[in-house]
Amino acid sequence: MTSQALCMRASVFITAVIISVSAERSFSIDYSNDCFLKDGQYFRYISGSVHYFRVPRCYWKDRLMKMYMSGLNAIQVYVPWNFHEPVQGVYSFEGDRDLEHFLHLANETGLLVILRPGPYICAEWEMGGLPAWLLHNPKIILRSADSEYMQAVGDWLAVLLTKMHPWLYQNGGNIISVQVENEYGSYFACDHNYMRSLRLLFRNFLGEDVVLFTTDGNTDKELACGSLQGLYTTIDFGTDTNISDAFLRQRRFEPKGPLVNSEFYTGWLDHWGDNHASVDTHKVSKMLRDMMSMGANVNMYMFEGGTNFGYWNGADHDTRFRPVVTSYDYDAPLSEAGDPTDKLLAIRDVIKDFRDIPVGPMPPALPKMAYGFVMLQKIGNVSDLLEILSPQGPVKSLKPLTFEEIKQYYGYVLYRTRLPRDIPDHTPLISPLNGIHDRAYISVNGVYQGVMERDITLVINVTGHEGDQMDLLVENMGRVNFGPKINDYKGILGNLILGNDILSDWMIFPLDIDGVIASGWPQSGWKADSREAGDTGPSFYFGTLKPNGVSRDTFIKLPGWTKGQVFINGVNVGRFWPERGPQHTLYVPASLISATSTNNITVLELERAACHRRVVFTDRPQLDNMAV
Numbered sequence: 370m371t372s373q374a375l376c377m378r379a380s381v382f383i384t385a386v387i388i389s390v391s392a393e394r395s396f397s398i399d400y401s402n403d404c405f406l407k408d409g410q411y412f413r414y415i416s417g418s419v420h421y422f423r424v425p426r427c428y429w430k431d432r433l434m435k436m437y438m439s440g441l442n443a444i445q446v447y448v449p450w451n452f453h454e455p456v457q458g459v460y461s462f463e464g465d466r467d468l469e470h471f472l473h474l475a476n477e478t479g480l481l482v483i484l485r486p487g488p489y490i491c492a493e494w495e496m497g498g499l500p501a502w503l504l505h506n507p508k509i510i511l512r513s514a515d516s517e518y519m520q521a522v523g524d525w526l527a528v529l530l531t532k533m534h535p536w537l538y539q540n541g542g543n544i545i546s547v548q549v550e551n552e553y554g555s556y557f558a559c560d561h562n563y564m565r566s567l568r569l570l571f572r573n574f575l576g577e578d579v580v581l582f583t584t585d586g587n588t589d590k591e592l593a594c595g596s597l598q599g600l601y602t603t604i605d606f607g608t609d610t611n612i613s614d615a616f617l618r619q620r621r622f623e624p625k626g627p628l629v630n631s632e633f634y635t636g637w638l639d640h641w642g643d644n645h646a647s648v649d650t651h652k653v654s655k656m657l658r659d660m661m662s663m664g665a666n667v668n669m670y671m672f673e674g675g676t677n678f679g680y681w682n683g684a685d686h687d688t689r690f691r692p693v694v695t696s697y698d699y700d701a702p703l704s705e706a707g708d709p710t711d712k713l714l715a716i717r718d719v720i721k722d723f724r725d726i727p728v729g730p731m732p733p734a735l736p737k738m739a740y741g742f743v744m745l746q747k748i749g750n751v752s753d754l755l756e757i758l759s760p761q762g763p764v765k766s767l768k769p770l771t772f773e774e775i776k777q778y779y780g781y782v783l784y785r786t787r788l789p790r791d792i793p794d795h796t797p798l799i800s801p802l803n804g805i806h807d808r809a810y811i812s813v814n815g816v817y818q819g820v821m822e823r824d825i826t827l828v829i830n831v832t833g834h835e836g837d838q839m840d841l842l843v844e845n846m847g848r849v850n851f852g853p854k855i856n857d858y859k860g861i862l863g864n865l866i867l868g869n870d871i872l873s874d875w876m877i878f879p880l881d882i883d884g885v886i887a888s889g890w891p892q893s894g895w896k897a898d899s900r901e902a903g904d905t906g907p908s909f910y911f912g913t914l915k916p917n918g919v920s921r922d923t924f925i926k927l928p929g930w931t932k933g934q935v936f937i938n939g940v941n942v943g944r945f946w947p948e949r950g951p952q953h954t955l956y957v958p959a960s961l962i963s964a965t966s967t968n969n970i971t972v973l974e975l976e977r978a979a980c981h982r983r984v985v986f987t988d989r990p991q992l993d994n995m996a997v
């Protein structure tokens with residue numbers, strides 16, 4: 370055979386290989402047949418939302434396996450910007466933030482990924498995923514073409530999307546589509562230039578052949594403001610919706626292409642003070658069957674909810690500020706602790722009528738341990754521990770400064786001033802601008818006076834003498850994550866008035882509670898507060914859970930306590946508020962419990978401690994109105 374013939378044959382072979390390889394990896398929209406194509410073949414996804422940032426890394430594989438065994442072929446994942454860029458220009462993708470490891474686990478489990486990088490994600494997450502340092506400029510217009518906002522967005526997406534590019538399905542990864550923004554049509558700005566700028570950024574970093582889409586609620590206005598040419602329009606709705614009407618609405622924006630419900634609500638979120646939200650299993654399974662019978666692509670929001678550890682919960686603000694609870698159980702098919710529920714089994718029974726589901730048993734619920742009671746002892750009042758909690762000392766200011774102004778974004782700040790005159794009678798302390806964001810715990814000379822609360826308690830009566838020290842410990846309960854008030858400044862906004870005086874000459878103490886406790890305090894140098902000081906006002910309590918040779922998932926319950934924060938072996942597991950409910954236990958994953966060493970339990974109680982000073986580790990969760 371001549372060399373030319375050999376070359377021809379080789380080039381034909383190489384071309385065939387290239388075509389076959391490139392033909393093997395493609396994901397696109399087939400507008401002629403109203404469907405997705407994966408590798409040129411018809412593809413319909415049945416997906417579930419899971420948030421890696423709400424599940425400990427050691428449990429990612431467990432949750433993904435259960436989702437795969439439920440019959441899903443894809444998962445939907447948000448990426449919270451503030452979780453990965455806590456300080457502007459400083460990025461974190463390790464440990465519980467290792468997004469690429471999560472994608473790898475999904476890939477090895479056989480799950481495709483629908484990525485939702487925002488930059489805004491909503492999700493009942495602090496400020497909808499936007500970093501609070503954006504608020505340095507009070508004039509910034511979030512989620513708009515505002516130049517300062519877009520500069521920060523561009524810097525962030527350059528880091529994130531560059532990491533995601535190799536993970537696209539056509540590049541050998543498992544990401545089949547990427548959402549731009551999140552329900553933008555629900556936001557007042559309706560700034561199409563913003564969405565055009567995002568489209569350009571996503572195309573620059575991800576290329577021309579990735580499927581980019583938007584998701585909006587089921588109204589014409591939302592879809593009109595949230596959709597954009599070049600981004601496939603999808604819709605979201607729950608069990609209280611007429612499916613045909615909803616998909617007809619989607620068709621008005623996408624006359625051809627696949628039907629997609631990007632958020633089919635399997636449950637719902639809980640605010641402090643609500644009853645635990647739940648959605649009927651039969652309604653969910655029947656509506657899922659109806660949508661699948663129509664050939665629709667469905668993502669179930671949530672399939673695994675998880676937990677708002679630390680200070681990460683968001684808030685809603687309709688008629689008033691409504692912070693979301695620590696549990697993101699969501700009444701989802703997998704419980705907060707990853708336990709398969711009857712809802713999951715019902716969903717699997719539907720899916721198996723439309724696709725082959727994996728053979729084999731559903732991985733069972735992980736074992737739980739009731740470790741029993743732990744006695745706590747008082748360490749001291751927050752006001753008396755400032756040398757430890759605020760080592761760099763206070764910021765001094767004539768007027769109160771916000772958390773953002775002193776560059777502390779989460780948790781608690783202590784505001785201290787002195788009474789300008791004798792006030793023998795109860796005198797009103799007022800926040801005229803409803804400026805307590807969000808709760809203030811007030812003491813005068815160490816005597817607890819009570820609480821002021823955003824939108825609820827704007828006035829409190831205090832007494833004291835001229836020169837007495839007045840402390841307000843102010844709590845950030847989580848920034849608004851939905852609607853026009855996401856630029857949610859925290860701390861004391863504006864001045865406070867006591868009687869006829871504007872209070873001034875403030876000392877403002879940033880508190881590094883998490884850093885101090887994570888460093889081992891109070892165990893090192895720990896001593897009980899032997900004074901007969903009352904059990905009221907912001908105080909720390911400490912106790913130890915003796916190891917019993919077993920490390921298991923558990924739930925801590927604080928009956929008789931009021932409101933505060935729990936730290937287990939230095940890790941902030943979240944907020945408790947049994948006085949308000951509906952959540953009465955906090956999920957403690959086994960990874961936080963030592964089987965062999967003494968476990969340190971630190972409780973920050975903000976109002977009134979339980980007289981018995983006991984907490985209890987139980988083997989089941991308690992969310993009011995939840996069958997346990």
Ligand SMILES: CCCCNC(=S)N1C[C@H](O)[C@@H](O)[C@@H](O)[C@H]1CO
Nearest residue numbers: 490491492493551552632638685851
């Ligand atoms: C009470 C208002 C809730 C607004 N959020 C809505 S509609 N949702 C849509 C939003 O896209 C998603 O991130 C979640 O926030 C979900 C509720 O779980």
